[in-house]
Amino acid sequence: MTELKLKLSVLPTEPGCYLMKDKYGEILYVGKAKNLRNRVRSYFTGAHDEKTMRLVSEITDFDFIVTSTEVESLLLELNLIKKHYPRYNILLKDDKSYPFIKITKEKHPRLLVTRTVKPSSGTYFGPYPNAYSAHETKKLLDRIYPLRKCNTMPDKLCLYYHIGQCLGPCVYDVEQEQYDEMIQGITRFLNGETDQIMQDLKDKMETASEALEFEKAKEYRDLRGHIENTMMKQKMMTADMTSRDVFGYSVSKGWMSISVLLIRNGNLIEKKAELFPIQDDIEEEFYRYIVQFYDLKSSLLPKEVHIPKEFNKDIISEVIESKVFQPKRGAKKEMIELAVKNAKIAIDNKFDIIERDERRTVKAIEALGEALDIETPIRIEAFDNSNIQGVDPVSVMVSFIDGKPSKKNYRKYKIKTVEDIDDYASMAEAVRRRYTRVLKEKLPLPNLIIVDGALGHMNTVKSVLLDEMSLDIPVAGLAKNDKHQTAELLFGDNGEIVPMKKNSQSFYLLQRIQDEVHRFAISFHRSIRSKSQAVSVLDNIEGVGPKRKQKLLKHFGSIKRMKDKEVNDFIEIGIPKNVAEHILEGIK
Template sequence: MKDLKLKLSVLPTEPGCYLMKNKDDEIIYVGKAKNLRNRVRSYFSGAHDEKTMRLVQDIVDFDYVITNSEVESLLLENTLIKKHMPRYNILLKDDKSYPFIKITKEKHPRLIVTRTVKTGTGLYFGPYPNAFSAYETKKLLDRIYPLRKCDTMPDKLCLYYHIGQCLGPCVYNVSVETNKKMISGITRFLNGETKEIVSDLENKMMKASEELEFERAKEYRDLLGHIEQTMMKQNMLTSDMTSRDCFGYAIHKGWMAISVLLIRNGKLIEKKAEMFPINDDIEEEFNRFVLHFYDMNSNLLPKEVHIPREINKSILEEALPVKVHAPHRGSKKEMVDLAKKNAENAVESKFLLIARDEERTIKAVEALGEALNIETPRRIEAFDNSNIQGVDPVSAMVTFIDGKPSKKEYRKYKIKTVEGPDDYRSMAEVVRRRYTRVLRESLPLPDLIIVDGGIGHMNTVRNVLEDELSLDIPIAGLKKDDKHQTAELLYGDSADIVPLDKKSQSFYLLQRIQDEVHRFAISFHRNTRKKTLFQSALDNIEGVGPKRKAQLLKTYGSIKNIKSKTEEDFIQIGIPQNVARNIVKKLTDM
């Protein structure tokens, strides 16, 4: 969860799609966002419904794809849901897709709106995020370019001819050149070359308004609005259905990030990204990555590879069995630019994570050293005791190096020389055992020792270190408040309170250390107590060995349930009568 919080802190504020993953790296939810940072963070704060709470409990990681607009993220979300079928998403069972505007491939072509794409049957434009606007735009184009409207050619002129929206090829001869001219105009319009038509509509709207024809002016205004919405086409999907990969890269502080957008059947199906230190010329590193990418992913080989224009494509053209392009303009260049944008975000996020991590760790340790007026305590060892009224007393030590826990150097101690609940003597025993061994085996000494307690614990540790082992190591104490949370840092012979900002990273580091040593000690004590209870209840009973002990626990589930049974109960599960009598007698005497 700690790594997840760090990752959340460096999310971009741009639109895009996010992919939530579980512990098996399985994508369990796909969503889209106008602002990735705000949306993804919202899952981990505030109240949620039951479904969202279950989702959040399963999230251990996430990935995201930056898009150019919220519209793009909407359509990309649709593509990713259909590809990964995440169990927390509402499945689109009818596989409904977004509409395209199509010019049919016929002698007398038609302009239609369709949700089905069949290659070789015409020219497709889209898909469009707003179906209503797509139909309204088609209506507009019908008024400007009078192509055939009827599905099958009738024997006489229809209404469309009489209102000027069809040239009547069913009766009159409409030349191929005339159709080509109209198709060219529609193509330019749907490819975004709308200035001429928009300008004409604006002039007509102003004229109608000046002539007080407000209904007609409103119609022109609405058509202009529909055109604007329809022109927000999805860059993530292409109408030519060509499978292609678009590469982009970014450089930052000696590192290179490369992002690849995989487009198949006209849809962006996946984003892959990798970051590595630069050891060679930038172009050499880029080419090496691309060749290695296809060597490792031969099943992903597309028909085209698009790369940034500043990369010389000749080497990749010779090495790859596909077409390599370095687009200079248009939607293909936009996709390369988007890949570059994702690469830039990847490398910037990485260094932001490093910076945040340093702020929480190394810089926090440095500030702690300054507050205590000692050298930077790069190695901190912390101790805590745990017992219940002196029963099964244990102690634990955790080690933090450069502000991070070093779990391989954690240590557990069973108290051997202390009877009853004596925290000071327990602490003295553990510190003595720990640093006697450190000196004997020439292990590294800590730069700071932290004890969970006040001046009594600090003096106990100081007496052992200075009087018995002749060690001079700074000792600090951590005092808790009524809510059992870290409240004060104590230091010096008189355990003075160190004035530390409670919102500083140094204070947060102390909280993490105290929480961690307490968790480790409590966990060790619970395990020890379980074993003790298990041993004291069933050990040393004549006739009860490991196998019979396991049989009893498997049958009855717990010591408490075993205590409630009679001799007859034990005999029924195959325990001999004399052994059953011994069990009942021993558990009754406890």
């Protein structure tokens, strides 16, 4: 802590970014500041909410990067977050770009839904914040305009031609004028000009009805209905056709909600809301959100972005190409108020869910730490073994961070040094391999290790950690009842039962961990066995097909064990004598 105070005392007062680190050197949080000294010092002085206190309790070091301007620090912050993915930074939940509808620039054009924008390869319409809406719109257009559907041109007519959704350019010549007419129609449709299409369909419906072609008339009628449903918009927000995004926000109990209204062709087509805990100043959180919200490499930003008057529009104007406005009166100010209202509703409606999730995760690990009298186990790693009669033994490790599974940190181990059935030795090998690599690569160590087993498994793991690696990490065991359900948490030198309420969130967390590590071990073992069974010497033996091969391996467990058997052992499970003799001869 003395070294930390010294570093705080010499911090510069320029703008820049700071990186908070834990005792393993892992980056916990990245922030930006107008004044680095004041901002970083504020973490270690004064009162904070619970979330910030939790962050501060883990900080043992920090680093910083000075920038020339506040805008530079905002862009640098975004790049650092993308590079390090700190636990305490909030990234947008949907990190994918919005989908667009595209008309390709090909000899025989196609209509596609895509998230990749390459302006030179086609004409794009969108973005569509709702992917389902984009796909439904494309389906409707496919029924009206029969453009090519195939990725590569086939050599014969396909189903789309026969149902009237393709002109069959693979077989028939299609004039460019036909394509131009369809593309113009699609363009008008996607720009909201549906009146002409609706009239054309009405004329076709009446013509078909007069000709007593009632099936066709019904199809045209249904198409009109689909268009009405697809193009139905919310109320007109402005009289112009300018594309704009309108931002509003609300703050409550240390959380921030930001709502974005996406307006295209004068219509409100979608609302998007994000809810996240505040780790920084409200102003900084808002700027950070907007920079993450937009793909700065995209050339398809809205023409206008409207934000509340509390923020500095010049900063946002420097990082996005859209014009930034802060309406003070009229319909556009009402749009800001509507966005604020949506943000408030989102935070009010979801807060109870967030609190419940915290009770299941953060509060659960805090209670678990108190029950074991250890520091809060932010990072938990759990081990389990799987084998059938000692065949193809495997071990696995699952990782839970902040009470939630971190699947990118899961690990699988084929046991290499253990013969026959030895659960303790298998677990020892997995633990040894895991933490040898952790030490070598300087990865974060867990605050708690959980083994699926009792005192014997716990002592095996402790012996590897302490005697071989000099690691003092708390180790707990999970014992199951006769119904194979989580029953007791064991801890301490003698594997004492830790008193826990069976209906507590911390106990439910232990159940989730045990179920997950067991599921992961079983699935890994099955995949190993299926591969080992796929190819074997049995494949070349006369009279042994796939079913008989599976039967043999299921009963005996391995080729090695078959070698020790007699002909009668095979006959007892229904294998003919001559086949049994072939098997014994073939596996020698």
